[in-house]
Amino acid sequence: MPPDANAAPRVRPKSLVQEYLLEQLPVYRELRELREQGWQNKTGDIYFENRRQRADNANAIVKIGFFKLMRRIGLELDAMTAALTIQGGGNSRPAILDLCMAPGGFSSAALYRNPSALLRGISLPPSLGGHEMLLKKPWSETDPDAQIFVSFCDITLLADEMGTPVPSIPASHPDAASFSSDRPFLEQKFDLVVCDGQVLHTHERLEYRENFEASRLLTSQLVLALQRIRSGGTMVILLHKADAWASVLLMYTFATFSDHLRLFKPQNAHRMRSSFYLVATGVRQGCEAAVEAVRQWKAKWRMATFGVGDGGEEGLGEGELEVLESGGEEKAKAVLQEIGPALVRMAEPVFAIQAEALRNASWMKSAPV
Numbered sequence: 177m178p179p180d181a182n183a184a185p186r187v188r189p190k191s192l193v194q195e196y197l198l199e200q201l202p203v204y205r206e207l208r209e210l211r212e213q214g215w216q217n218k219t220g221d222i223y224f225e226n227r228r229q230r231a232d233n234a235n236a237i238v239k240i241g242f243f244k245l246m247r248r249i250g251l252e253l254d255a256m257t258a259a260l261t262i263q264g265g266g267n268s269r270p271a272i273l274d275l276c277m278a279p280g281g282f283s284s285a286a287l288y289r290n291p292s293a294l295l296r297g298i299s300l301p302p303s304l305g306g307h308e309m310l311l312k313k314p315w316s317e318t319d320p321d322a323q324i325f326v327s328f329c330d331i332t333l334l335a336d337e338m339g340t341p342v343p344s345i346p347a348s349h350p351d352a353a354s355f356s357s358d359r360p361f362l363e364q365k366f367d368l369v370v371c372d373g374q375v376l377h378t379h380e381r382l383e384y385r386e387n388f389e390a391s392r393l394l395t396s397q398l399v400l401a402l403q404r405i406r407s408g409g410t411m412v413i414l415l416h417k418a419d420a421w422a423s424v425l426l427m428y429t430f431a432t433f434s435d436h437l438r439l440f441k442p443q444n445a446h447r448m449r450s451s452f453y454l455v456a457t458g459v460r461q462g463c464e465a466a467v468e469a470v471r472q473w474k475a476k477w478r479m480a481t482f483g484v485g486d487g488g489e490e491g492l493g494e495g496e497l498e499v500l501e502s503g504g505e506e507k508a509k510a511v512l513q514e515i516g517p518a519l520v521r522m523a524e525p526v527f528a529i530q531a532e533a534l535r536n537a538s539w540m541k542s543a544p545v
């Protein structure tokens with residue numbers, strides 16, 4: 177059907193969320209101004225570039241420092257939300273699944289809180305650019321009965337897990353030989369699942385993955401997690417930008433099958449960044465809403481893996497954009513209507529921490545160059 181020349185212009189969900197937060201939250205308004213100033217200040221770019229270089233070329237001391245930092249963040253998360261402390265009660269041994277586990281700081285914190293727990297992890301092999309495992313407790317990558325067992329693989333290539341059987345993938349796909357039909361830990365149920373994946377610059381991957389890798393990584397973790405969590409369990413998920421439509425939609429989605437949601441941003445690390453954690457407790461695995469969420473995440477993964485041409489987001493048609501953005505204007509309005517006040521309440525401390533850090537950043541005080 178040809179586009180209606182008289183139709184009102186499409187408002188993107190992203191803009192609706194931002195306008196809503198600007199109206200409701202003074203600290204978000206301040207954060208937007210600070211970000212704007214930051215973008216105009218090259219000293220800030222240099223600061224972040226230096227940190228990136230340091231992370232990409234980390235020596236042994238820097239790597240241990242990162243492990244300890246992640247352990248501290250895990251303990252702080254637990255102090256604020258009790259998310260890592262598995263409540264006893266059942267007869268079974270507490271079980272933890274740590275997705276994108278290395279270097280293992282969160283696992284170390286979770287084991288400190290639950291010393292007898294069974295721990296299963298997945299992490300990108302260091303040979304492909306993944307982090308090294310630095311967990312001090314003995315762990316195995318060969319003995320599936322060990323207390324701590326880690327499977328090293330690229331979690332975004334588990335095609336059968338994502339509902340796309342390997343034999344159905346055309347041989348012409350650039351990654352055809354790399355997809356896997358493995359479904360790790362499918363028979364096990366976990367009380368706690370951590371999804372802390374972060375796309376790494378050091379990860380050697382094919383060109384076609386550049387545009388939508390963050391979406392592929394997140395959807396892969398979410399599908400794996402929700403198909404293995406025990407009903408009533410807890411999920412901890414790393415996200416970026418609490419004002420992004422994708423983040424808000426994810427909070428809304430989790431609200432449909434969890435008893436309680438919280439957002440956590442550490443007080444002493446990554447303060448200047450937009451990253452934060454979504455903590456969902458009482459996750460009702462297997463309920464209709466959870467099954468529907470898994471279906472949609474699989475569809476997104478398929479779109480990002482097979483359906484997107486070279487043009488990136490700009491090159492997408494209406495239908496494809498709709499899938500990647502998960503609905504349009506009407507959906508965003510309905511979501512804000514339903515969880516807007518909760519979003520404001522949960523996100524305020526996250527924005528406040530980032531705003532305070534940016535306000536006090538040494539490079540913000542220098543004249544723009």
Ligand SMILES: C[S@@+](CC[C@H](N)C(=O)[O-])C[C@H]1O[C@@H](n2cnc3c(N)ncnc32)[C@H](O)[C@@H]1O
Nearest residue numbers: 246276278279280281282300306307331372374
């Ligand atoms: C922020 S670090 C996780 C830190 C870890 N949770 C901790 O507490 O020490 C991000 C992790 O994502 C992993 N990762 C990135 N891309 C991945 C992929 N495609 N498959 C599996 N793991 C991946 C990295 O190897 C790294 O271990």
